[in-house]
Amino acid sequence: NAGVTQTPKFRILKIGQSMTLQCTQDMNHNYMYWYRQDPGMGLKLIYYSVGAGITDKGEVPNGYNVSRSTTEDFPLRLELAAPSQTSVYFCASSPSSGQGEEKLFFGSGTQLSVL
Protein backbone atom coordinates (compact mmCIF):
# COMPACT_ATOMS: atom_id res chain seq x y z
CA ASN A 1 0.00 0.00 0.00
CA ALA A 2 1.95 3.01 -1.27
CA GLY A 3 -0.58 5.74 -0.34
CA VAL A 4 0.88 9.21 -0.99
CA THR A 5 4.42 9.23 -2.37
CA GLN A 6 6.60 12.34 -2.46
CA THR A 7 9.95 12.82 -4.14
CA PRO A 8 12.61 13.91 -3.45
CA LYS A 9 12.94 13.53 0.33
CA PHE A 10 15.66 16.17 0.60
CA ARG A 11 16.85 18.93 -1.69
CA ILE A 12 19.17 21.91 -1.48
CA LEU A 13 18.60 24.73 -3.96
CA LYS A 14 20.49 27.89 -4.69
CA ILE A 15 18.59 31.19 -4.72
CA GLY A 16 16.88 31.66 -8.08
CA GLN A 17 16.89 28.00 -9.07
CA SER A 18 13.71 26.16 -10.00
CA MET A 19 12.45 22.73 -9.10
CA THR A 20 9.38 20.52 -9.04
CA LEU A 21 8.28 18.53 -6.02
CA GLN A 22 6.53 15.39 -7.13
CA CYS A 23 3.46 13.89 -5.47
CA THR A 24 1.47 10.87 -6.52
CA GLN A 25 -1.30 8.90 -4.81
CA ASP A 26 -2.72 5.49 -5.62
CA MET A 27 -5.97 5.70 -3.62
CA ASN A 28 -8.05 7.34 -6.38
CA HIS A 29 -8.68 10.35 -4.17
CA ASN A 30 -10.22 13.39 -5.81
CA TYR A 31 -8.80 15.98 -3.42
CA MET A 32 -5.10 16.74 -3.16
CA TYR A 33 -3.20 19.38 -1.21
CA TRP A 34 0.21 20.91 -0.72
CA TYR A 35 1.18 22.16 2.73
CA ARG A 36 4.37 23.65 4.08
CA GLN A 37 5.52 23.28 7.67
CA ASP A 38 8.02 25.67 9.21
CA PRO A 39 9.73 24.80 12.52
CA GLY A 40 7.36 25.15 15.47
CA MET A 41 4.51 26.19 13.21
CA GLY A 42 1.38 24.54 11.98
CA LEU A 43 0.91 23.40 8.42
CA LYS A 44 0.01 26.14 5.96
CA LEU A 45 -1.99 25.32 2.83
CA ILE A 46 -0.23 26.34 -0.39
CA TYR A 47 -2.49 24.98 -3.14
CA TYR A 48 -5.22 22.40 -3.42
CA SER A 49 -7.11 20.54 -6.10
CA VAL A 50 -10.60 19.06 -6.05
CA GLY A 51 -10.05 17.00 -9.18
CA ALA A 52 -8.08 16.67 -12.40
CA GLY A 53 -7.85 20.02 -14.18
CA ILE A 54 -9.00 22.04 -11.15
CA THR A 55 -6.64 23.84 -8.80
CA ASP A 56 -6.97 26.75 -6.39
CA LYS A 57 -4.85 28.85 -4.06
CA GLY A 58 -4.54 28.24 -0.35
CA GLU A 59 -3.18 30.53 2.37
CA VAL A 60 0.39 30.94 1.08
CA PRO A 61 0.50 30.44 -2.74
CA ASN A 62 3.04 33.13 -3.68
CA GLY A 63 6.16 31.71 -5.32
CA TYR A 64 4.52 28.39 -6.20
CA ASN A 65 2.54 26.85 -9.04
CA VAL A 66 0.68 23.59 -9.41
CA SER A 67 -1.00 21.50 -12.07
CA ARG A 68 -3.33 18.51 -11.92
CA SER A 69 -3.49 16.69 -15.24
CA THR A 70 -4.38 13.31 -13.72
CA THR A 71 -6.16 12.11 -10.59
CA GLU A 72 -2.94 10.54 -9.32
CA ASP A 73 -0.38 13.34 -9.69
CA PHE A 74 -0.15 16.81 -8.18
CA PRO A 75 3.30 18.37 -8.69
CA LEU A 76 4.36 21.61 -6.99
CA ARG A 77 6.62 23.96 -8.92
CA LEU A 78 8.99 26.52 -7.42
CA GLU A 79 10.09 28.90 -10.17
CA LEU A 80 12.61 31.24 -8.49
CA ALA A 81 13.63 29.76 -5.17
CA ALA A 82 14.03 32.15 -2.24
CA PRO A 83 15.36 31.53 1.29
CA SER A 84 11.80 32.10 2.61
CA GLN A 85 10.81 28.88 0.85
CA THR A 86 13.08 26.81 3.08
CA SER A 87 10.60 24.48 4.73
CA VAL A 88 9.24 20.95 4.86
CA TYR A 89 6.62 20.34 2.19
CA PHE A 90 3.83 17.81 2.59
CA CYS A 91 1.48 16.52 -0.04
CA ALA A 92 -1.83 15.07 1.09
CA SER A 93 -4.94 13.57 -0.41
CA SER A 94 -8.47 12.91 0.78
CA PRO A 95 -11.45 10.98 -0.49
CA SER A 96 -13.78 13.82 0.43
CA SER A 97 -17.17 13.68 -1.13
CA GLY A 98 -18.50 16.58 0.92
CA GLN A 99 -20.29 14.20 3.26
CA GLY A 100 -18.28 14.89 6.36
CA GLU A 101 -15.07 13.05 7.11
CA GLU A 102 -12.34 14.92 5.25
CA LYS A 103 -9.51 12.79 6.62
CA LEU A 104 -6.18 13.62 5.03
CA PHE A 105 -3.55 11.08 4.07
CA PHE A 106 -0.08 12.63 4.07
CA GLY A 107 3.13 11.80 2.30
CA SER A 108 6.40 11.63 4.20
CA GLY A 109 7.49 15.11 3.17
CA THR A 110 10.23 16.89 1.24
CA GLN A 111 12.77 18.87 3.23
CA LEU A 112 13.88 21.83 1.09
CA SER A 113 16.68 24.25 1.88
CA VAL A 114 17.29 27.36 -0.25
CA LEU A 115 20.74 28.84 0.24
Added chain:
Amino acid sequence: EDQVTQSPEALRLQEGESSSLNCSYTVSGLRGLFWYRQDPGKGPEFLFTLYSAGEEKEKERLKATLTKKESFLHITAPKPEDSATYLCAVPVEDSSYKLIFGSGTRLLVRP
Protein backbone atom coordinates in the same frame (compact mmCIF):
# COMPACT_ATOMS: atom_id res chain seq x y z
CA GLU B 1 -10.41 35.27 11.39
CA ASP B 2 -10.42 31.50 11.78
CA GLN B 3 -7.83 30.42 14.32
CA VAL B 4 -6.63 27.26 16.03
CA THR B 5 -4.44 27.46 19.14
CA GLN B 6 -2.80 24.52 20.85
CA SER B 7 -1.33 24.36 24.34
CA PRO B 8 1.07 23.62 25.78
CA GLU B 9 3.72 23.92 23.06
CA ALA B 10 5.70 21.13 24.68
CA LEU B 11 4.96 18.60 27.40
CA ARG B 12 7.26 16.20 29.19
CA LEU B 13 5.72 13.30 31.07
CA GLN B 14 7.01 10.31 32.94
CA GLU B 15 5.77 6.99 31.70
CA GLY B 16 2.38 6.40 33.31
CA GLU B 17 1.76 10.07 34.11
CA SER B 18 -1.59 11.04 32.56
CA SER B 19 -2.22 14.50 31.15
CA SER B 20 -4.25 16.47 28.58
CA LEU B 21 -3.50 18.55 25.52
CA ASN B 22 -5.69 21.48 24.55
CA CYS B 23 -6.91 22.76 21.18
CA SER B 24 -9.05 25.91 21.11
CA TYR B 25 -10.66 27.30 17.97
CA THR B 26 -12.54 30.38 16.83
CA VAL B 27 -14.21 29.02 13.70
CA SER B 28 -17.95 29.52 13.85
CA GLY B 29 -20.24 26.79 12.64
CA LEU B 30 -17.75 24.00 13.35
CA ARG B 31 -17.91 21.21 10.78
CA GLY B 32 -15.44 18.88 12.39
CA LEU B 33 -12.26 18.94 14.45
CA PHE B 34 -9.38 16.66 13.54
CA TRP B 35 -6.51 15.29 15.60
CA TYR B 36 -3.32 14.07 13.94
CA ARG B 37 -0.12 12.53 15.27
CA GLN B 38 3.21 13.44 13.67
CA ASP B 39 6.43 11.53 14.29
CA PRO B 40 9.79 13.20 13.54
CA GLY B 41 10.60 13.17 9.84
CA LYS B 42 7.16 11.89 8.85
CA GLY B 43 3.85 13.26 7.68
CA PRO B 44 0.91 13.63 10.06
CA GLU B 45 -1.20 10.56 10.66
CA PHE B 46 -4.94 10.79 11.29
CA LEU B 47 -6.21 9.96 14.78
CA PHE B 48 -9.77 11.26 15.28
CA THR B 49 -12.56 13.41 13.92
CA LEU B 50 -15.09 15.00 16.28
CA TYR B 51 -18.22 16.72 15.02
CA SER B 52 -20.37 17.89 17.90
CA ALA B 53 -20.00 19.15 21.46
CA GLY B 54 -20.01 16.30 23.93
CA GLU B 55 -18.64 13.79 21.45
CA GLU B 56 -15.77 11.55 22.60
CA LYS B 57 -13.54 9.11 20.73
CA GLU B 58 -10.92 6.71 22.05
CA LYS B 59 -7.94 4.87 20.64
CA GLU B 60 -5.70 2.89 22.97
CA ARG B 61 -4.40 5.39 25.56
CA LEU B 62 -5.84 8.43 23.79
CA LYS B 63 -9.27 9.97 24.24
CA ALA B 64 -10.44 13.07 22.39
CA THR B 65 -13.30 15.24 23.61
CA LEU B 66 -15.02 18.29 22.15
CA THR B 67 -16.81 21.33 23.55
CA LYS B 68 -18.17 24.38 21.73
CA LYS B 69 -14.86 26.23 22.10
CA GLU B 70 -12.14 23.60 22.45
CA SER B 71 -11.04 20.03 22.26
CA PHE B 72 -8.91 18.00 24.63
CA LEU B 73 -6.69 15.04 23.89
CA HIS B 74 -6.38 13.04 27.08
CA ILE B 75 -3.45 10.67 27.38
CA THR B 76 -3.86 7.99 30.04
CA ALA B 77 -0.81 6.17 31.40
CA PRO B 78 1.36 7.16 28.43
CA LYS B 79 4.25 5.08 27.15
CA PRO B 80 7.46 6.29 25.47
CA GLU B 81 6.03 5.28 22.08
CA ASP B 82 3.34 7.95 22.53
CA SER B 83 6.07 10.58 22.13
CA ALA B 84 5.20 12.66 19.05
CA THR B 85 3.77 16.00 18.01
CA TYR B 86 -0.01 16.13 18.20
CA LEU B 87 -1.77 18.48 15.78
CA CYS B 88 -5.36 19.59 15.69
CA ALA B 89 -7.13 21.12 12.72
CA VAL B 90 -10.53 22.51 11.74
CA PRO B 91 -12.07 23.28 8.34
CA VAL B 92 -12.18 26.97 7.46
CA GLU B 93 -15.62 28.55 7.67
CA ASP B 94 -16.23 28.72 3.90
CA SER B 95 -14.86 25.31 2.98
CA SER B 96 -15.18 21.76 4.20
CA TYR B 97 -11.89 20.60 2.72
CA LYS B 98 -9.43 23.38 3.59
CA LEU B 99 -8.02 22.84 7.07
CA ILE B 100 -6.41 25.26 9.51
CA PHE B 101 -3.81 23.53 11.66
CA GLY B 102 -2.62 24.48 15.10
CA SER B 103 1.12 24.63 15.73
CA GLY B 104 1.02 21.39 17.69
CA THR B 105 2.03 20.05 21.08
CA ARG B 106 5.35 18.19 21.25
CA LEU B 107 4.94 15.35 23.72
CA LEU B 108 7.90 13.54 25.23
CA VAL B 109 7.24 10.54 27.46
CA ARG B 110 10.27 9.41 29.44
CA PRO B 111 10.67 5.81 30.63
